[in-house]
Amino acid sequence: MGPRRLTQYKRVSGDAVEYEVFARKTRAEPLHQVGSVVAPDDDLAAAYARATYDEERWCEMAIVRKEHVIELWQPGEI
Numbered sequence: 001m002g003p004r005r006l007t008q009y010k011r012v013s014g015d016a017v018e019y020e021v022f023a024r025k026t027r028a029e030p031l032h033q034v035g036s037v038v039a040p041d042d043d044l045a046a047a048y049a050r051a052t053y054d055e056e057r058w059c060e061m062a063i064v065r066k067e068h069v070i071e072l073w074q075p076g077e078i
Contacts, residue, residue, distance in 0.1 A: 018066040019045040023058040031062060 016038045022031040034053050039045035042063070049063050 016040055017045070019049070019063040020066055020069055021049045021053055021061065021063055023053065023056070023061040025056060026059055031060065034061075036066065037063070 017040070018036055018038050020033055021035045021037060023034045024031050034056075035049075037045055037048040037052060039048050045063050049061060053061070
């Protein structure tokens with residue numbers, strides 16, 4: 001047998017977009033970033049976030065397109 005080849009991934013539609021995932025366990029806590037996902041649209045990004053970060057019992061979870069996050073400063077600037 002020859003070398004194994006990986007299956008080529010083909011996007012069904014559109015370009016993939018990176019989303020930041022924010023969540024909190026109680027209403028008293030502020031939202032904090034728990035990670036990120038990459039998806040072709042908002043609906044799939046929400047599904048990926050729920051599936052990927054479901055190890056905790058979050059009371060709230062939100063996704064934001066990374067391009068829409070406004071950075072106030074970066075590490076080392078203050």
